[in-house]
Amino acid sequence: MKYITTVxxxxxxxxxxxxxxxxxxxxxxxxxxxxxxxxxxxxLLIDNRSLEAIVEEREDAWEVLLHGELYAVHVQDERAYRLAQARGKLSDASEAVVIRSPMPGLILDVLVEEGAHIGQGQTVVILESMKMENELRAGRDGVVTRVHVGKGDSVEKNQELIAIGDAEEIKEQQ
Amino acid sequence: MDNLLIQKFDKVLIANRGEIAVRIQRACHKLGLQTIAVYSDADRNALHVRYADEAYNIGPPPATESYLVIDRLIDVAKKSGAEAVHPGYGFLAERADFAQACYDAGLVFIGPSPKAIAAMGDKQLARQTVRAAGVSVVPGTDPGLSDDELIAAAEKIGFPLLVKAAAGGGGKGMRPVHEAGSLSNALAGARREATAAFGDGTVYLEKMISDARHIEIQVLGDSQGNVIHLGERECSLQRRHQKVIEEAPSFVVDDELRRQMGEVAIAAARAVDYVNAGTVEFLVDRDKNFYFLEMNTRVQVEHPVTELVTGVDIVQEQLRVARGRRLRYLQDQVKLKGWAIECRINAEDPYHDFVPSTGTITAIGLPTGPGIRVDTGLYEGHTVTPYYDSMISKLICYGETRGEAVLRMRRALEEYRIMGVKTNIPFHQHMMESHRFLSGQFDTRFVEERFSMSEREIHDELEAAIFATLVAHQRSQRASQIVAPGERDTSNWKWYTRWERLQR
Structure with a gap:
């Protein structure tokens, strides 16, 4: 079997x-x-080099804990890889990025509005959890396409908070 | 006389959870004391419950409805026949009203008097008290001022400055402010966080000393009036004012500075007739001037590094002096030997802005071997919830020299396996390889301003890829043995999971 594995x-x-x-x-x-x-x-003994790891399957990837580091690993066999490639070319770049809540908590503030241009690393939401305020930041440049939550909302882990799209794409739609 | 005071209590209620509750239980059991645990609904299966002699539920998961409810804790003490209460750190540990409630209920509070807690807990009174004892303090304001008054005072103090919670500790309710414009936001944020964490939104301002190190002195006092110090802890490595790595001794403290700081710490403790374990925190500037910051009237998270270099079991001493016994050590019997480093293991993602990580621990393997100590409440199946602090473990390493302690720490971090939540172990690994850390060149702003995880070089991507691929391959092989290809209507993965369930 041939696999294409991404780390x-x-x-x-x-x-x-x-x-x-x-x-x-x-x-x-x-x-x-x-x-x-x-x-x-x-x-694992690889050419007699001894390694130990913990590997667990998650929803979207394999998690590998090795020498203290946690790696997210995508494993695809050849067929799945080709399919994903074909699909990827059509949608990948224009897909909206969704900022999800990394943990359950309380929304203390939403710092952006729909339509706002934002830069990578900009704080968009302040979430209170584990008794601390956590600043959630945008992972990319773009335009806020959706704001799903407001100040004072309780959120679950992985709940969608904010969607970010491409600036060009928004223009085209308008 | 001394004998009469012995055995003042045999049963101790531990008003805390997590690793510190387990740590206190160990000291109790060693002295033949029975332990009473309390737990919220989220902690029924926790180690501190399972290791206790008795355990009582005290309410729903949020701390404000369980671990912070004084009446419920006093009720449990009465119901269980506990005669003493150990508060641990955090929660009610520095609440004078809790200590007072214990005394009123006829319980021994394992800590200082309510008066001493109140004097040191009121940061302004603390500053006045120690100033009167001849100790320098960092310039700042009184707590309890309105936002307008604080904004006016800020201009006199000058920027940068810190907004701090009067009831604070552990960085909660604290905000650095670099210019006047962001002060009102910082005040609002600090008040909000302080209210959530301590039930008290009072804040004050303090000048920020640049290039400062955070160095603290451990003190111990008994009810006969003896107060000693156990040397210093270097706690400059902090993120958002939360300590992440501590060590004892400090790179910059020599015998003379240690003697001076120790004397001042003892003077500060004596100023409030201090009994039991406490910590006097100082800022030390580049010229080795030191300023009193505050006194923590409880056992500290980082107490193990002091235990390893002095050989003193601090929690055991707490229990002994609370029973009216004399301290077992005179000042000149306290000798520092070797070096100890503690890494706080937090459930958070070091590669994504240290966002807390929650989840259920699926696998855990503790590092072992010479010079290694792990204090933790973790176990397989433990769920890290958003209700409590993200610190899930402390890893402490000892060496004859600092270099040896660092080498042991590197090895122990690599050996520590925690699966199910993300941890800051890679952050610690990166720090243990940093030249600045190795040469001791850091201050309280180092972690946040001059240390980046993006510079970390990871070497095992290929190996990780091989591991995951081998496991994926093995699964698909097994799955295809169950259903021949072409006959299945769903993916191999689903089939495999179903097959696994059938095997159980």
Whole structure:
């Protein structure tokens, strides 16, 4: 099986055809891969280099905890990868970015209005949780297309707060 | 005389949760004292409940409806036959009315007198008191002024300055202000946060000392009037005025400065007839002038670093002196040996502005080995909720030298596995590799202004990719063995999950 695996924007082509060997970007490596009991703890000997990690499946990615760092890893087999590529070309760039609540809490303030031009890193919402005020920032430049919440609202984890679209796209629509 | 005071209590109610409740229980059990835990609905399965001799529910998850309700705690004490109360840190630990309520109910409050708490808790009175004892303080205002009065006073003090909550601690209700224009917003924010955290929105202003280090002195006092200090803790590494890394001793404190600061700390404690454990916080400027900031009238989060370099079990001493015993140490018996560093492990995402992370812990592996101590309330299945502080664990490492402590910390951070929430472990790893940290060149603004996670180099992307791909492959192989390709009407993943459920 051939997989295209993405970590932090870096793609790796990984082929797995037998138990004791894999190919990464065309290079062969000997592997011994063991799952420890029920937990997600895994032991890997890659060319006899010993590594331990915890791997768990999340909604949108695999989470890998390795040497203290938590990696979000996307694994696609060849077919799924091609499909995603085809779809990606049509929509990717113009898709609105949604700022979601990272945790349950109380909206203390919404600092932007619909139609406002905002820059990456700009604070858009102040959320109170864990007894602290948390400033939620825009992950990209753009225009606020939707504001889903107001001051004083209680929000759940992952609830949509603000949608951000492209400035050009908004102009086209108008 | 001393004997008569022994055994004043045998049963201790611990009015707290999380790692500190567990820490206090350990000290109690060591002294043969029984422990009473209290818990909110969110904490039924917590370690502090399971490790206690008895446990009582005190209400819904929000602290204002459980851990902060004095009457309920006193009720539990009466119901359970507890004879003493340990408040831990945070929650009611620095509330004179709580200490008073304990005394009124005939309970021993394991801490200083309500009068001492009130004197040090009222920041202005604290400043006056220590000033009278000859201690320098940072310029600032009285608490309790209106916003207009504070705005007027700010111009005299000058910018930058800090808005601080009178009832504050741990950075809550605190705001740095760099110019007059943003002062009124900062006042509103600080008041809001202070009201939520302490039920008291009173604030005051304090001048910000630049290039300052935050260094504090641990003191211990007994009811016979003995007060000693256990040296300093370096707490300059802070984010949003929350300490993140502490160490003992400090890079910049030599024997002479330690002696001076220790004497001043003892004078501050004596000024309020201090009994039990307390901490006197100072700002130390580049020329090693030090200014009294405040006194925390409770055990500190970072007390373990002092325990490791002095060998004194601070919580055990708290219990002993609360029972009327003499301190076990004279000042000249306190010797610092080696170096200790503490990293506060918080459930937050260091790569996204340290936004808190909530969720259920799916796997946990603690680091072990020589020179390593972990204080935590974590367990598999524990849910990190938004109701309480995001600090989920403390990792403390000891070494003969600072270098050795750092090397142990690096190894321990790498070994610590917490799955289910994001943690700031990568932040600590990055710090333990930072040249500025290694050479001790930092002040209280270092973390926020000159330290960036974006400079962190990560080396294991390829390995992470291989791990995830191997697991994904293994799953799809198993799934395809259950249903032949082409016959399934849904994805392999779903089939695999169903198959897994059938196996249970």
């Amino acid at each position: 932090n924007g870096q793609e790796y082509i990984i082929e797995i055809d037998q138990k004791t060997e894999i190919t990464v970007n065309g290079e062969r490596h000997g592997v011994d891969f063991q799952q420890l009991a029920e937990s997600g703890t895994l032991s």
